[in-house]
Amino acid sequence: MVAADVGNPGSEMDKAAVFIDQGYFEKILSYFGHQKTETLPDGKARFSNYLDYAKFSDKLCALHSSERFRTFIYDALPYKHNPPNDYESSLFAQKQRFQAYLDTQNSFLTRYGTCMVIPNKGCYFSRKRGGQPCWHITQKGVDVRFTIDLVSLSADKRVGKAILITGDSDFIPAIKYAREQNMKIILYYLKHGGTFVHPGLRSVRDEEKVVTAGLFDGCLYPKSYPAPLF
Numbered sequence: 001m002v003a004a005d006v007g008n009p010g011s012e013m014d015k016a017a018v019f020i021d022q023g024y025f026e027k028i029l030s031y032f033g034h035q036k037t038e039t040l041p042d043g044k045a046r047f048s049n050y051l052d053y054a055k056f057s058d059k060l061c062a063l064h065s066s067e068r069f070r071t072f073i074y075d076a077l078p079y080k081h082n083p084p085n086d087y088e089s090s091l092f093a094q095k096q097r098f099q100a101y102l103d104t105q106n107s108f109l110t111r112y113g114t115c116m117v118i119p120n121k122g123c124y125f126s127r128k129r130g131g132q133p134c135w136h137i138t139q140k141g142v143d144v145r146f147t148i149d150l151v152s153l154s155a156d157k158r159v160g161k162a163i164l165i166t167g168d169s170d171f172i173p174a175i176k177y178a179r180e181q182n183m184k185i186i187l188y189y190l191k192h193g194g195t196f197v198h199p200g201l202r203s204v205r206d207e208e209k210v211v212t213a214g215l216f217d218g219c220l221y222p223k224s225y226p227a228p229l230f
Contacts, residue, residue, distance in 0.1 A: 015159045016066035018057045019146065021166035022075035028165070028190045028211055034220060037091065045091035048224040049098060054105045056219040060163050064186060069159045072149050073102055074142045076113040111145040147174040154178035161186060164205075169198035176204055188215075 029035035029051060036048045053071065061068040077095050080088045102110050151174055153159055161184045164171070175185055187205040189197040202208055 014066055015069040016061045016064060016161035016163055017069045017153055017159045018060055018071040019150065019162055019164045019166070020053075020071065020073045021142070021146070021164075021168060021171075022073055023142070024167050024195065025165050027195045031190060031192070031195070032213055032216065034216060039087060043086045044089075045087045045094065047091060047094040047098065050220050050222075050224055051216065052219050052221055053102060053108070056216065057108075059215075059219055060188070061161075064161060064163065066161055068107060070107045070109055071105070072146075073108065073110045074113070074146050075099075075110070076142060109149075111142070111149070113142040113145065143168070143170040146171055150174045150178050154181040154183040157181070160184060163188065165189070165211075167195055167197035167201065169200050172198075172200050172204055175201070179204065179206070 026035055029049065034050045036046075038046045038048075040046055053073075057071040058068050077099070078088065078091050080092055084092070099110060099112070102108055150162060150171070153162070154177065160182075162178060163186045164175075165188045167189055179185055184207070185205045187197075187201065187208045188211050189195070189202075189208065190211045
């Protein structure tokens, strides 16, 4: 089989896929003020996100001389207790509308796991309480979906580049496989702002780019998502 010609405009190898770990990306957006979750006086939540995800995805691909094949977003709706309080109910409803917004974008595929509460006996507060477990909210099922998509795309040679926004080491095996299939891996991450990028993740990429404020230029709404979504 003849390999795709990287230098030939329009070849499959000129296409790129964008993979966004939304849990990580939300921290980046919050750091730059492009996403907010506030508690209102009545105890309800107000969720605001100003990013045009389609424009942002296209810009990332253009920066690497590629046409966008598809954007993959991995997330989970927020956890709700049973019964939920006003804050949880209002935030959950707004995140559902946010999910609907993403689902309407051209060449987007949203993958959702679930949020679960799990015990963690190794955390600082657990040790302070004599080993009583702390209960942590965590996403489940997101890593598997990411792995399936990246491995599938690299195996059938549909794209030549994968642009990743994540800091999670769980994705390392899938990234290693993709590189073995000659897919170029470009990692975007934030150096500051309370985010963490696993060192192992940086060791398996082809290129890395630090997210800066200028990366969002031309990709922001003047207001949070327009009506009728909010």
